[in-house]
Each structure stands twice: as C-alpha cells, then as structure tokens.
Amino acid sequence: MSAATQRMVFRVDLFAGAKQLAGTDHVHVDVRVDAGVDEGCTASDVLTRLADQHPELAELIGSCRLAVDCEYVSNDCAVNPSSSLALIPPVSGG
Amino acid sequence: MSSASHSDGSVQVLVEIHDQPLESLALADRLASPHAGAQLWFHGVTRRTTKVPSNAVSDAEGGDAEGSDPSVKLTDQLAYEAHRPMAIKQLTALAKQAAETYDLLAVVVVHRLGIIPIGEASVIVGVSAAHRLRTFEAVAWIMERLKQDVPIWKQEQYATGQSEWIHPIVEAADESGRP
Numbered sequence: 286m287s288a289a290t291q292r293m294v295f296r297v298d299l300f301a302g303a304k305q306l307a308g309t310d311h312v313h314v315d316v317r318v319d320a321g322v323d324e325g326c327t328a329s330d331v332l333t334r335l336a337d338q339h340p341e342l343a344e345l346i347g348s349c350r351l352a353v354d355c356e357y358v359s360n361d362c363a364v365n366p367s368s369s370l371a372l373i374p375p376v377s378g379g
Numbered sequence: 380m381s382s383a384s385h386s387d388g389s390v391q392v393l394v395e396i397h398d399q400p401l402e403s404l405a406l407a408d409r410l411a412s413p414h415a416g417a418q419l420w421f422h423g424v425t426r427r428t429t430k431v432p433s434n435a436v437s438d439a440e441g442g443d444a445e446g447s448d449p450s451v452k453l454t455d456q457l458a459y460e461a462h463r464p465m466a467i468k469q470l471t472a473l474a475k476q477a478a479e480t481y482d483l484l485a486v487v488v489v490h491r492l493g494i495i496p497i498g499e500a501s502v503i504v505g506v507s508a509a510h511r512l513r514t515f516e517a518v519a520w521i522m523e524r525l526k527q528d529v530p531i532w533k534q535e536q537y538a539t540g541q542s543e544w545i546h547p548i549v550e551a552a553d554e555s556g557r558p
Contacts, residue, residue, distance in 0.1 A: 300462055301532035302544035348548055352530065355465035371462050371530070377545035378459070378466075378490060378531025379423050379502050379522055 289320045295331055295364070298371040299342075303349070306341045314338060328353070329360035331370065342372070349374050381463050383471045389414075390478040391485040394470045396463055398493050401500045410507040412484040419514035421522065423502040425457045425495050429535065453538040459492045459501060462530035466490070469529045473521055481517035483508050488521065490531060501533070 295314045304310050314335045318326050328351045336343040350357050352371040353364055364370065382395040393409050403420065410418045429452045474486040487505035495501050502525070506517045525531075536542045 298462070300530065301460060301534070302546050305544060345546070348546065352462065352465055355462075355468050357528075371465065373462065373530050374532065374544075375546040375548055376526070376528065376530055377533045377547060378461070378529050379526045 290317050291320045291325075292317050293326055293366050295326075295366050295370055297331070297335060298369070300371070301374055301377075303342055303345055303372050303374050306345060307339060312339055312342075325363050326365070327360065328358050328362045328364055331364060332360070335372070345374055346372070381467050383467050390475075390483060392471065392474045392478065393485075393487045393489075394467060394474055395489045396461060396466060397489060397491045399491070401489055401491050401503050403500070403503055406487055406489065406503065406505060409487045410485045410505050412507055414509060415484050415507040416509050417511035417514045418507040419505065419511070419518055421502075421504045421518045422500040423504075423522070424500050425454065425497050427454055427497050428452070429454060452535070454497065455536050455538050456497065457495045457501065458534040458536060458542075459490075459495060460532055460534075461490070461492055465530050470525070473524050473529070477506070477517045477521050481506070481508065481513045481520070483513065483517055486517075486521075488525075492531075 293316045295316065296311055297314055298311045299307050299309065314331055315338065316326050316330050316334045318330065332346055332351055336346045350373045352358070352373050353362065353368045380395060380397050391409065403422065431450050431452055470488050474488050477483060478486050483506050485507045487503065489503045491501050504518050504521050506514050508514050508517070532544055534542055534544045
C-alpha cells in the first residue's frame, strides 16, 4: 500500500435476506482510497467493495440501499468509518 | 419496545415497535380529540394464502396437500425483523408528514416484530381528523410509504417447511411520495 493510499475499514450491519446469505449480522469492508481524492470514500465505493469481498451478497446488493446513521444516502455521498452503516435490502414491512 | 411520542403543536404522534401481540384497545384513546369528526384504524394481519405469479409456479412449489392449487402458497406464519432505530426514525417522519399533508389531529403507527401467526396484526395505523376523507387518504399514504421505505422485513414461513425473506423490487415513487 502506497503512502498516498488511505485504508478505511467499515462495519456494515446486515438484515433479513442479506444476514441470511452472509450468515452473520454484520460484515467488515476494507476500502482503499487515493489520499488525493477530495470526496474520499463514497457509499458507492463501500457497496462495490462489499460485493467484491463478500460475493455471497453480490447478487442482492444491486437491489439494496445503504443507510448511514439511520438515513438513506445517495451513491455519491461521502462516508467515514465512524458512522453507522447498514445494508438495506428491499423492504417488506406492514 | 421501541417508541417515539411527539406533540407538534396540536398534533399527537405515537410510533412504537413491539415484540409482543399488539393490543388495539390500549391504543384507542390515542386518537381522541374534541376537534375530530373521524377516527380511522387499519390493521395489517397475517394472511394464510399467497398468490404465486403465474410465471413462478412449478409442481415442486405446490400447496401442502395433494391436488391443492399450485398457484397458491400456504403460510404458516410470518416473521418480521427491523433496523429498529432507523425504522422508528422513518415511521416518525412519515407520521409527521402525513399529519401535515392531510391535516391530521393524531397519528398512531405501531409495528410488531418476531413471529406473527395467521390472523394477528403486524401493523396498526390510526389517524384522526376533522373530516373522514382525510383519514382514508392518510392511512393509504402511510401504508404505501411504509411498504416502500421503512427498514422492516418479513419472512414467509410456509406450510411446506420452506421459508423466504421477501425483498420485492418496486417502482420508484413519484417525487411527492403521494399514491
């Protein structure tokens, strides 16, 4: 890893079908970002790395949203490891 | 139990998540207001049968009895789970938005998690307003938005012994979120 690359590790909470596929209620995602990139790590980066590092979730991830601190975020939203992340599959409450 | 209770001016909002059977009688007085001409309660309950899309029917997924209709799945019970803090936050936001949009006097949204047998309620929504038409519209809107956005999921547990988490792919709502 070069000095210009920043490594961040995110904990992502899992629910329902995602939790069942992963066999656990949370996973960790390792994201490496060029230090010179202004926006740092985005939600899209986390989802992409999540699919790479946890292939059992890859098919479901395409239909999921990412929640940060209990709010849905857009794919280009910057995220940091101190936030609470959750993978939200299509919901079915009610 | 997770809950949030707010009084935003004259509007009463109650949002709760329970792990035990819902008791509608205990909620009855939550909609009371001398300015209300209408109170409306909706109960979403566990249904025994689920229609299978015609392109998904197969002999292997038929009913649990010989000669039964393979286009219908029989449910034993449902199981619900949620991202609890986010669900409370989202439900509270929905309730407040409904109150503002439909001029409601009070809103109650209570959702149950865990195993829910046939015929028992998974969700109770109650609203009150000066006039009845607002209550009909508000309950429909709240349920539509709940089913689109709130991080709660159900698992169908079928009579065959199979189970599956339900993750429907839905069309995006229009910008207003109104049905």
